[in-house]
Amino acid sequence: MSDPKHDVIGIGNAIVDVIARHEDSFLSANGLAKGSMQLVDEAGALELYDKIGPATEISGGSAANTIAGITSLGGTARYVGKVADDQLGAVFAHDIRASGVSYYTKSLSSGPQTARCIVVVTPDGQRTMSTFLGASALLGPEDILEDQVADASITYLEGYLWDRPEAMDAFRKAAELASRHGRKVALTLSDSFCVDRHRDSFLSLIRNGVEILFANEAELLSLYETSDFDKAVRQVRQDCQTAAVTRSEKGSVIINGDDIHSVNAVPVDEVVDTTGAGDLYAAGFLYGLARGKPLAECARIGHVAAAEIISHIGARPVATLSTLL
Amino acid sequence: MSDPKHDVIGIGNAIVDVIARHEDSFLSANGLAKGSMQLVDEAGALELYDKIGPATEISGGSAANTIAGITSLGGTARYVGKVADDQLGAVFAHDIRASGVSYYTKSLSSGPQTARCIVVVTPDGQRTMSTFLGASALLGPEDILEDQVADASITYLEGYLWDRPEAMDAFRKAAELASRHGRKVALTLSDSFCVDRHRDSFLSLIRNGVEILFANEAELLSLYETSDFDKAVRQVRQDCQTAAVTRSEKGSVIINGDDIHSVNAVPVDEVVDTTGAGDLYAAGFLYGLARGKPLAECARIGHVAAAEIISHIGARPVATLSTLL
Numbered sequence: 072m073s074d075p076k077h078d079v080i081g082i083g084n085a086i087v088d089v090i091a092r093h094e095d096s097f098l099s100a101n102g103l104a105k106g107s108m109q110l111v112d113e114a115g116a117l118e119l120y121d122k123i124g125p126a127t128e129i130s131g132g133s134a135a136n137t138i139a140g141i142t143s144l145g146g147t148a149r150y151v152g153k154v155a156d157d158q159l160g161a162v163f164a165h166d167i168r169a170s171g172v173s174y175y176t177k178s179l180s181s182g183p184q185t186a187r188c189i190v191v192v193t194p195d196g197q198r199t200m201s202t203f204l205g206a207s208a209l210l211g212p213e214d215i216l217e218d219q220v221a222d223a224s225i226t227y228l229e230g231y232l233w234d235r236p237e238a239m240d241a242f243r244k245a246a247e248l249a250s251r252h253g254r255k256v257a258l259t260l261s262d263s264f265c266v267d268r269h270r271d272s273f274l275s276l277i278r279n280g281v282e283i284l285f286a287n288e289a290e291l292l293s294l295y296e297t298s299d300f301d302k303a304v305r306q307v308r309q310d311c312q313t314a315a316v317t318r319s320e321k322g323s324v325i326i327n328g329d330d331i332h333s334v335n336a337v338p339v340d341e342v343v344d345t346t347g348a349g350d351l352y353a354a355g356f357l358y359g360l361a362r363g364k365p366l367a368e369c370a371r372i373g374h375v376a377a378a379e380i381i382s383h384i385g386a387r388p389v390a391t392l393s394t395l396l
Numbered sequence: 397m398s399d400p401k402h403d404v405i406g407i408g409n410a411i412v413d414v415i416a417r418h419e420d421s422f423l424s425a426n427g428l429a430k431g432s433m434q435l436v437d438e439a440g441a442l443e444l445y446d447k448i449g450p451a452t453e454i455s456g457g458s459a460a461n462t463i464a465g466i467t468s469l470g471g472t473a474r475y476v477g478k479v480a481d482d483q484l485g486a487v488f489a490h491d492i493r494a495s496g497v498s499y500y501t502k503s504l505s506s507g508p509q510t511a512r513c514i515v516v517v518t519p520d521g522q523r524t525m526s527t528f529l530g531a532s533a534l535l536g537p538e539d540i541l542e543d544q545v546a547d548a549s550i551t552y553l554e555g556y557l558w559d560r561p562e563a564m565d566a567f568r569k570a571a572e573l574a575s576r577h578g579r580k581v582a583l584t585l586s587d588s589f590c591v592d593r594h595r596d597s598f599l600s601l602i603r604n605g606v607e608i609l610f611a612n613e614a615e616l617l618s619l620y621e622t623s624d625f626d627k628a629v630r631q632v633r634q635d636c637q638t639a640a641v642t643r644s645e646k647g648s649v650i651i652n653g654d655d656i657h658s659v660n661a662v663p664v665d666e667v668v669d670t671t672g673a674g675d676l677y678a679a680g681f682l683y684g685l686a687r688g689k690p691l692a693e694c695a696r697i698g699h700v701a702a703a704e705i706i707s708h709i710g711a712r713p714v715a716t717l718s719t720l721l
Contacts, residue, residue, distance in 0.1 A: 092714065125464070125491040125712055128453035139450070158483040158509070166450040184483070384709070387450055389417065 075254070077173070078146040078361035080223035082215070082245050083134025084207040084231050084238070085152030085176070086186040087159045088346065090384060091123040093191050098199055103191065106289075108200040108262045110234060111189075116203035119189050128159070129385040130166035131188055132207070133261055134229040136347045136386040140354025140376050142171035145393040146361060149173040149223060151214055151245075155206040159185040166387065176214050179206040196342035196381060204235065211237040212244040220245055221252040224361045225283070227353070230261035233269045246280050255360075257283035259353055260290040267293055277311050283360065284314040285353045291316050304331070315370060317352050322374065325366045334370035337378035347386025351376040355392075372396060400579070402498070403471040403686035405548035407540070407570050408459025409532035409556050409563070410477030410501070411511040412484045413671065415709060416448040418516050423524055428516065431614075433525040433587045435559060436514075441528035444514050453484070454710040455491035456513055457532070458586060459554040461672045461711040465679025465701050467496040470718040471686060474498040474548060476539055476570075480531040484510040491712065501539050504531040521667035521706060529560065536562040537569040545570055546577040549686040550608070552678070555586030558594045571605050580685075582608035584678055585615040592618055602636050608685065609639040610678045616641050629656070640695060642677050647699065650691045659695035662703035672711025676701040680717075697721060 098105050101122065111119065120126075130139075132152060141148040150172050154160030160178055163185060167174045186207035191199045210232070220226055226249035232238040249256045258273075258281045260266050266273060273294065277284055284307065288300065291314075295303045304326055307314045314326040325332040352373035359369030376392050383389050423430050426447065436444065445451075455464075457477060466473045475497050479485030485503055488510060492499045511532035516524045535557070545551055551574035557563040574581045583598075583606045585591050591598060598619065602609055609632065613625065616639075620628045629651055632639045639651045650657040677698035684694030701717050708714050 120490060124494040125455065126487075126494075127710065128487060130450065162451075162453060165445060169446075169449040169451075385452065 075222050075224045077149050077223040079138065079141050079225045079227050079357050080149045080151065080219055081134040081138035081227045082151045082232065082241065083229040084132050084186055084204060085135060085154045085163055086132040086188045086202065086207055087163055088129050088131030088188050088190050088386065089126045090129060090190045090192060091126040093193065095193050097191060103199045105199050106197050107264050108202060111201045111203055113203055116187065116189065116201065119201050123189060123191065127384065129387065130163050131386050133231060133259065133350050134227060135167055136350035137227060137354045138172050139167060139170040139387050140351045140392060141358050143388040143392040144355065144358045144376065146358045149219055151176050153179060153206050153210040153214065154185040155179040155183065157185050159187065179209060182206065182209065190346055192344045196345045198344060198346040208235040208238060210241050212240045215241050215244045217248050220248040220254065223254060225255045225257050225357055227257045227357060229259050230265045250280050255282045256280055257357060259285040260294060263289040263293040266290050270294060282312045284311045287317045287349055315356055317349055323370050325370050327366055332367045332370065334367055334374065337374045339378045339382045342381050344384045345381050347380045348377045350386055351380040400547050400549045402474050402548040404463065404466050404550045404552050404682050405474045405476065405544055406459040406463035406552045407476045407557065407566065408554040409457050409511055409529060410460060410479045410488055411457040411513045411527065411532055412488055413454050413456030413513050413515050413711065414451045415454060415515045415517060416451040418518060420518050422516060428524045430524050431522050432589050433527060436526045436528050438528055441512065441514065441526065444526050448514060448516065452709065454712065455488050456711050458556060458584065458675050459552060460492055461675035462552060462679045463497050464492060464495040464712050465676045465717060466683050468713040468717040469679060469683045469701065471683045474544055476501050478504060478531050478535040478539065479510040480504040480508065482510050484512065504534060507531065507534065515671055517669045521670045523669060523671040533560040533563060535566050537565045540566050540569045542573050545573040545579065548579060550580045550582050550682055552582045552682060554584050555590045555598065575605050580607045581605055582682060584610040585619060588614040588618040591615050595619060607637045609636045612642045612674055640681055642674055648695050650695050652691055657692045657695065659692055659699065662699045664703045664707045667706050669709045670706050672705040673702045675711055676705040
């Protein structure tokens with residue numbers, strides 16, 4: 072087994088975020104559950120877009136944000152995700168390549184447009200997302216190349232992929248290839264509603280091949296259908312090797328067999344937009360892990376990256392993260 | 397002459413801004429003159445886009461920013477400018493309509509893409525712009541409708557239109573229609589290099605039909621080819637009825653015949669991005685003027701709007717400006 076070329080290969084939905092700010096009342100008026108990600112069809116996306124007012128477009132996508140964070144930290148990374156041959160697809164490809172990420176997934180020349188996620192940011196900085204998957208949902212197993220997976224220390228998968236059958240097949244293929252080549256597999260649960268939609272198959276995957284699990288508190292509780300955090304921790308300890316559970320301003324808890332580390336969050340002056348907090352925590356953690364750091368140090372790097380991302384609009388780093396370490 | 401339906405009709409280049417932050421050294425390495433707007437062709441735009449790194453897309457365009465500011469202040473306004481039938485054109489149309497602006501210019505179904513302006517923001521908040529005019533340059537006299545001009549108290553034109561012959565014809569037609577219907581004509585000089593390109597025809601236009609001239613200090617000095625501000629003031633006083641000259645943090649000077657008002661800028665905690673400062677000053681000033689306020693009050697409203705815009709990324713208001721007055 073030769074040394075891998077990349078620290079991480081990330082696979083996910085390639086999405087451009089459309090960000091607007093609103094009061095909480097906007098969420099209730101439009102039937103949006105605060106803090107969640109809901110899937111919408113093209114008509115639903117257009118209807119909501121009509122209502123959100125002037126917006127800002129920034130490249131997004133959960134795993135893509137993580138991968139851009141890893142290169143910003145000084146790591147090497149590849150991204151796999153599908154856009155269409157349109158202007159938003161060009162924007163997505165530009166931004167991720169400009170971050171130093173290897174990105175060569177074949178784009179879609181006909182069919183649905185590049186995916187977009189309408190992100191409503193409320194005054195507390197929380198984001199509520201409505202995603203039209205568009206071209207991103209047509210990522211399939213043919214887009215997962217064995218040498219690319221073999222060439223990365225860690226294969227990182229986002230739970231959101233599980234929402235569409237072609238993407239799920241791509242997800243499974245990547246996990247199998249990584250195991251076959253002796254590489255680590257990491258998974259983020261993405262969203263508590265996503266966990267609710269796919270609980271059994273997530274559990275089966277976690278028990279069979281996921282070495283590193285990322286979840287926030289709500290997602291972990293949803294996974295084990297409990298409101299008792301300690302109980303969920305006991306269960307996840309049996310199900311996978313390492314779990315990193317984020318708890319917003321309370322920091323994160325790293326569960327690794329009998330070892331449990333609690334790591335503090337990095338305080339910020341003002342929380343502007345929490346979009347990408349979990350994605351960037353994962354970026355820091357994975358970067359540390361790929362570079363052989365102890366778990367508590369991995370978590371610390373994760374919190375540094377998350378603190379940068381929540382202090383501005385958008386889920387891609389503005390600062391060069393390596394200078395913050 | 398019946399009461400007009402709109403306070404202002406604005407005519408300009410319909411552009412989506414592509415914003416990235418860089419050190420000053422990036423400007424010199426790429427031959428960019430700090431604080432200026434240069435025109436680039438599609439190849440030039442793509443070459444620069446390759447270099448700027450990850451970016452944020454926000455609707456822009458000088459007069460469009462002004463018009464969006466006027467509705468945010470509680471005024472009524474129409475915008476005329478041309479986009480293509482593409483995703484960035486849809487973003488532009490969405491954002492300006494979502495601001496409450498009447499915008500119905502026929503979009504281009506074939507030919508160049510929607511215009512974009514690559515804005516490099518340096519650490520001092522200054523912006524340096526490279527504009528690919530694309531579809532916006534194909535605005536022509538056929539897009540200027542007599543009833544729309546007649547229906548607005550003030551017709552506002554941006555100097556940038558002067559860079560292309562079709563747009564120049566549209567510009568002239570709008571100014572003539574406004575005069576014919578007893579409406580006021582306002583012009584912004586846009587950029588000192590733009591003034592340098594078109595000095596004689598700008599002077600001729602200002603002397604024959606422009607009631608309100610907007611310029612910053614550099615543009616006014618360029619117009620009269622002098623480095624003596626007082627001399628430029630004496631000249632502009634003879635050439636047009638009212639001139640509003642912005643002087644960055646020093647505020648603005650309003651010249652109206654023998655009356656000269658100096659009005660202070662509104663201080664801000666941190667200058668994040670000066671993009672749109674002049675555009676939003678014009679928004680406040682025009683709103684005040686259309687609502688019959690005294691000139692010093694018009695300038696004050698302009699400074700309030702400019703202060704909001706320079707405290708965040710992007711040249712469209714984030715706050716509802718009417719609540720800041």
